[in-house]
Amino acid sequence: MASIKALLAKPFAKKIAKRIKKWSSNPIETQESVFQKLISEAASTTFGKDHDFISINNHEDFVKRVPIRDYEALKPYIERVVDGEENILWKGKPIYFAKTSGTTSGAKYIPITKESMPSHVEAARNAILMYINETGNSSFVDGKMIFLQGSPILKEQKGIQLGRLSGIVAHYVPKYLQKNRLPSWKTNCIEDWETKVDAIVKETLPENMTIISGIPSWVQMYFEKLIEKTDKKVGDIFKNFNLFIFGGVNYEPYRAKFENLIGRKVDSIELYPASEGFFAFQDKQEEKSMLLQLNSGMFYEFVEAEHFFEENPQRHTIKDVKIGVNYVMIISTNAGLWAYNIGDTVEFTSTSPYRVIVSGRIKHFISAFGEHVIGKEVEQAMNEALKATRASINEFTVAPQINPKSGLPYHEWLVEFENIPIDFKDFSSRIEQSLQEQNSYYKDLIDGKVLQPLKITQIKTEGFKNYMKSIGKLGGQNKIPRLANDRKIADALYKRELVK
Template structure:
């Protein structure tokens, strides 16, 4: 006999599906409405007055008045909001700040408002409902669900609550899911990741787990501990586990490992959430890409990656994007971000409806485990390790090692030394400590024993030069990327190690 929740899930899913179809089939009109609402509602804010929102009647007007900004450029406005001033970027004060690891200015404070908060929650809910509508599978609705996330404990700053996005969202789990949801509040509040995972293992082992959700690298650690403790694959421990929900990093490198840990295939749903907004979710099991959320208080613009650093690059709306082109995604939102560059690059896999994949970052980075390490951070870490020593480095690049032959994954640093350190292991530890100090996500991964300390692989003299020559990029403006989110570069010059 179907339980009440299962019985209600299908009609609820059908209703949500129909609502989504309405805006997905009228994408240009939907985005135009979002755009007009944003401009109207923010006209009397300080940002709105500074940029003459009252005079904006079209996208072309907006482009003339509002330049593309990243966090650094928007920071003077954000600083005022953080100080407690009202009506700066959006009406009143935000409800929350999602605190994230900054790139050049320490922590970033991303506002979340009364208007934007529900869109984070609804998109996550709708992703599951769209899956139910497509597959007819509602069995998991009556089981236990786990969302591996940050601590829900929030701080307060000038009347605004402050925390990590996943911790903020934990306060908004719908009532009808509360009884099904794990871990317990107490376990979720444990700050030390390793202790937390141990507690989660104990709490979940006796339960009928049906949905497991989180960033793949964190979920992998949880799965490994389950297998270690029981000697069984996860699919045998949780016989009704049939849905894995993930986001944050590319799942592909983990897929084989996960299938081995689970012992069978399970359906999955990919999400594209960020502190700045919930942008997309997978709406079809057999279609590539995630459905862009056009009706969530976010107005999207896109700049071709190869034009991004030119003067006044063309800003496209969804009306004129093309499938397969690499775009920098630019957002204006009901949280008060305006023509804001979040740093991600996307490609459209479809324009009927609009579906995207995340293709990378506009700047080189490593986020194979959700760490968001950028070029500036690796350069500074190396500089700190070299300071007051005789060590000198000719060239280096960093790549993730996701599947080492033994032990935990790690960042592998390929370094061509001019003058080598006496003790390579100690030198690696110094770089690692300096990197942890700069990047809170990397620190968490090392502390949580998801990653081990970075390892250094020596590259022989002229190794990098020979590599650049072999790909026709020696000299001129060509630069070796300081880091990559895959191992393509380092696999192309194995003879140079």
């Protein structure tokens, strides 16, 4: 018999679904309203005065006055906020800084304001409510839920709380879910990731786990430790576990591995959260793309990735975007980020409503020879090869090999297999074929004998985990880049003798 909580979840889910349908059915008006409100609210800030916000009436005015910036370019303003100054990027002071590890700028301090904080919490909640509304399944609200995340311990800097986003969000778990939520506060505060996962295993084993959530690579580690401890599949340990919520990386390369670890299929919901904002979530089970959050205090612009590094690339609003084009996503938010390049590339799969997939990072690509191979392409090629050969992997990354000992240069795929393909040659040729079909530049370079076909290098079991541990990035929100334009990761794997 369903509990009161499970019964009440359904009308609440219906109410939220109606609210989402209202703004998603009027996307252009919704974004225009967000834009006007952002400009109006920030007109008297230092940034607003410096960029003449008072004279901005439309997107064209905004483009003329506010250039696209990344963190480095916005840093002079952010440093003033970090020093405790008020009304710099947004009115007053932020309530938090989400601290992230930048690849080029060291630690990044991303402001979160009292206006922007609710969207970080509500989007995750709404993703679950949309699932309940679609499937009618609400029984899981009576079980235990785990969110593998960073430590909730926050520090204070000039009156502003500082921590990792997942740790900040941990302070906002709704009261009605607090009794259901694991791990305990004490366990969640453990800094060392491996120690923390061991403690989580101990805490969760006797519980009725119904939702498990986190970045796939780290959930995988949790699942493996559960199996090691019990010698049972995760689905047998937790009979009522039927919903996996994930974000941060493409789930497809992990799907076969996860189904094997769980022992059966479970429903999944993909999220697209970042310290800068909660951008999208999967709103339908049959849709593998995510609903762009147009009503959450964020105004979006999109620049075609292939033109992004030109001097003045065209900045599109959602009314001008096209399905299937790779765009760099630019955001302006009620946390005081203006025409800000978060570094992600997205592709629209639908414009009614607006749904996206994350196609990669503008910095994470290979174009050592002009091929401009992106994350989405290597992931799709890997997925096709895995499905066709029934092999499975733990992790992979791709790097250019510009100076091989002999022969032409090539792309090196460094792969940690769970189940090795029976026919390696067939496996690599399937990846090669898919990549050539997706990327005409790459195909031309192979046909023109500039590159030779890709080569696969096997990584030892737990090689990627040991690499992440060696650079102090095991756990939390950290993940292996799918590809790079240099050999920094590849060389580190060789150096640490993690290659078979």
